[in-house]
Amino acid sequence: MKVYKDFASCRVSLHGERMSGELSKWGVLLVLFALSACTATKVVSPVDSAEPTELRLKAGDSIRVVTKQRERMSLEITEIRATELAGVTVKPASHETLPVGQDVVVPYADIALVEVRRFSALRTAAVPVLVVLTAGGIALATTPVMVGP
């Protein structure tokens, strides 16, 4: 049976007898992981003037903020203070006007919306797995299976 033979060749490759093929497979997987370095985006619209603790903001986080004065900015947090956060603006996104490298202080009371993006290991791992499973599924579906002696 051809299907069995394919599985067998996989097993052989795990034992190192098809090293170049094995390396290229791992290479493809690594590229998939690199390409799919995913982030998870969280966003809140605070109802009070306290720190939006649900986001667990910390120095180094890249965030995007909309204030109640209708200011939009992207910044990297440098310090979390009791009533405000301090940061430095990064490359402005669409509709943002503050230039890169400007020191800003945003009082929590002014935040209408804050978005934080962080690396997500789960999402990053999920994409290559999904791709591999899909490719495997397609391969199995399109491989002719010969049954019988």
Added chain:
Amino acid sequence: MRSATAKVVLLSGALLSACQHHATIKYPKLPVAGTVEAGFDCEKLDDAVLKTEAVRWVMRQDGARLISPEERAARTATDVATTAVTFACFFCFLPVVLGDEGHSILNIADRRLMSLLKLKDDKRCTAHPTAMAGMTDIQMYDTVAELLAREERKDPGTDVGELRAERTRLLDKLRP
């Protein structure tokens, strides 16, 4: 095969470019004012209105708009096509916009804004001017509430699209 793929890409591009709403930021879920906001004093309510209005303004800046039920139904085909493209392209993590045009999120923002203004009205808070000449925020609340009521009554001959357009025109001018 290549020509078929090119056609799909071109068609999808045309469909996507037809959409005016492109979210440039993730929008938060804006709940209708509840028990927390009911406990707010007038100053805090005004603050909540400002924040909600700012988020709504971002949506509007991104091109979100309310659409009529007929328009929504006509966009079903676009939804199917864009969803297919999203699934077909594993690494295209572009914010693919469905044919909703931001209607749902904008409608939710409008409802929160209205619920906050209702609380202001109930608590007899001081009315503030709007960008509409001679109209305060409380008067705007009354007018928009009537539009919403007419929309929900679905009276014969009512143009829901017109009512929604008018609601948007008014709420866009809530801030002076």
